[in-house]
Amino acid sequence: MKLDILAIGVHPDDVELSCSGTLLHHIQLGKTVGLLDLTRGELGSRGTPELRTQEAQRAAQLMGAAVRVNADMADGFFAHTEDNLRKIIKFIRRYQPEIVLANAIKDRHPDHGRAAKLTAEACFLSGLLKIETQDDDGQTQTHWRPRQVFHYVQDYHLQPDFVVDISAHIEQKMQLILAFESQFFKPGMTGPKTPISGEDFLESIKAKNRVYGRPAGFQYAEGFTMARPPGVHSLWDLV
Secondary structure: OOEEEEEOOOOOOOHHHHHHHHHHHHHHHHOOOOEOOOOOOOOOOOHHHHHHHHHHHHHHHOOOOOOOEEEOOOOOOOOOOOOHHHHHHHHHHHOOOEEEEOOOOOOOOOHHHHHHHHHHHHHHHHHOOOOOOEEEOOEEEOOOOOOOOEEEEOOOOOOEEEEEEEEEHHHHHHHHOOOOOOOOOOOOOOOOOOOOEEEHHHHHHHHHHHHHHHHHHHEEEEEEEOOOOOEEEEEEEEO
16 A cells, blocks of 8 residues: 555654644545554553554544554654664555654654654665565565655644644544543543643644644644755745
8 A cells, every 4th residue: 555645653642633634634635644653652641552552543544544553662662773763664665655744853752752763764764775674474675765754743832844734624633632532631531630631731732733824824734844855846836
């Protein structure tokens, strides 16, 4: 299965919180989207790995994603190793995405920045001919390098290099976030309080999307950073 966009998140709800509006927009445009979670979020204060996996699959169905897979790395303790790089390379070569969306390059949770670096390096290495990998069926994979890696903004308010209009998808984005019932606010919920379990956190997500949208004239937008500037054929491509 070839994907147009592969969105990678170290925790099962990273994508929904940070770039699901962008994914919904491109699915509406006819693009094929897939999701890769690097861990099962097993260190989260709320829920269980099994429950979070169920929630992740439910969110993917609601989104209309073509596939959602998990790399089964260790939440909180995954390292920058050849083994973990190869895990990501195998998924990149399997799905051959044109664009990869990855974790924020710097953020409150240390996993996010580490996952951003790991993902970006795996995207580069995936294009090298002399790195050999086999898919699950034992077939040798073809090398593949995505055309671009974009890093979505997460908890920290980073200055984006560009924003994507998600005004038509903001309510559906919030529904995708709420598919993770174990993690976010729901009337009558029980369990330990966390920085993301309060009702105010959900309000802050919409507020951040408003802030990112305003300079571009959008009601709501999601922000992204990038290491390599895109090339354009005309200044009108930027208007």
